Amino acid sequence: MKILKFAAIDIGSNAARLLLTNVVEDGETVVFSKSSLVRVPIRLGEDAFSIGYISELRAQKLLKTMVAFKNLMEAQDVVAYRACATSAMRSSSNASQLVEMCKKHADIDIEVIDGSREAEIIYANGIAEMLDHDRPYIYVDVGGGSTEITVFEKGEIKASKSFNIGTIRILKGMIGKPDFDQVRDWIKSIVPKMEQPKIIGSGGNINKLYKLARKPVGESLSQKEVKNLFEFLNGFSVNDRIKLLSLNPDRADVIVPATKIFLKIMKWSGAKEVIVPTIGISDGIIRTLYNDYKQQPVIQQ
Known part of the structure; x- marks a missing residue:
């Protein structure tokens, strides 16, 4: 060995x-x-x-x-x-x-x-090994400055794109409806008639959401659970998320916009659940x- x-x-x-x-x-x-x-x-x-x-x-x-x-x-x-x-x-x-x-x-x-290189490196995680080739998947990595989205069909990459939509950009008021419309239009053009896809979530925020949901290892997050977490977290101020929920200061403010991004992608793609394998770049x-x-x-x- x-x-x-x-x-x-x-x-x-x-x-x-x-x-x-x-x-x-x-x-x-x-x-x-x-x-x-x-x-x-x-x-x-x-x-x-x-x-x-x-x-x-x-x-x-x-x-x-x-x-x-x-x-x-x-x-x-x-x-x-x-x-x-x-x-x-x-x-x-x-x-x-x-x-x-x-x-x-x-x-x-x-x-x-x-x-594009960022998406390639993320794909090197062995994502293909965890896919059921009979159904489509959308890999979503949400960062502070950008969101990488990769669509898989039959275990192969169908399309991949990086969008300059990230949690810090949202907090700074730099992202508006036209920016989200670009993501929506791209997703709808790539997955127009696919059967209901599953999302594979990546990044520190979705990992933290998974921990907050206290799900058994291996279970996915449903769209309803992600929405409930969004409403729960959004009901606290940033300071209270730090004090009462024990979130790190640099996580407490970005986790809400990150959850918003995931919810929008779920809505536009028709995905009803997120798999969280706790992997990233x-x-x-x-x-x-x-x-x-x-x-x-x-x-x-």
């Missing part, structure tokens, strides 16, 4: 995450086992979506976080890592300077990926890292 440790860094609009995963090789069997997850709420989207660049304050927070992640990876004997930045960095005019800064002072290489990065690692040529001593 052989155990390898890989690391994924996901620099999102709301937080930066370091996922450490053990990959256990035992003959033909390969098992991916999450070791630890560190999450730092930098909120790059607060700057990127309002002033168009990352301020010095948040740039320094990003750098400190990358230095910490680098030290953790070295202490954990990580075989390989990949760092991907998404919507906030895509929207920042000084993204290239931040990438250079993190490379120089933290020795971390950051890839700023576009929406970090898991997809690990999978792609491992595949790349296995394809490297073996050097004979």
Whole structure:
């Protein structure tokens, strides 16, 4: 048996995450086992979506976080890592300077990926393995700056698109009806006559909703349950969600707009339930890292 440790860094609009995963090789069997997850709420989207660049304050927070992640990876004997930045960095005019800064002072290489690449990495999670090929699925990943939607039919990708609709953009009043209309029209054009699809939900907010619903592991969330959670959470102020519901401050404000996005997509697609496998872009990065690692040529001593 052989155990390898890989690391994924996901620099999102709301937080930066370091996922450490053990990959256990035992003959033909390969098992991916999450070791630890560190999450730092930098909120790059607060700057990127309002002033168009990352301020010095948040740039320094990003750098400190990358230095910490680098030290953790070295202490954990990580075989390989990949760092991907998404919507906030895509929207920042000084993204290239931040990438250079993190490379120089933290020795971390950051890839700023576009929406289609983000969807590809998410798909690498082994989503196809969990699909019933006799029915359609819609994979939805809701982030702070964007929402990635992938439609599956017969276990294959039928269509995939990234929309600049995210929880931080909504909180900042940057998203209006025309933006949601684009999502609605796209979904209806892709799934006009499909039998009732199921949604596969991804992202920290849907994972938190799943925990709040206290569902047994493996059970999906119904549309009614998602709606009830939306109304329940919306009935509290942000402060009360922190004090009474024990939500993290950087989760307490974004969870309501995230739930709103899921409800709209369920309505437009006709989906009546959401499967929550608790996977995201970090898991997809690990999978792609491992595949790349296995394809490297073996050097004979």
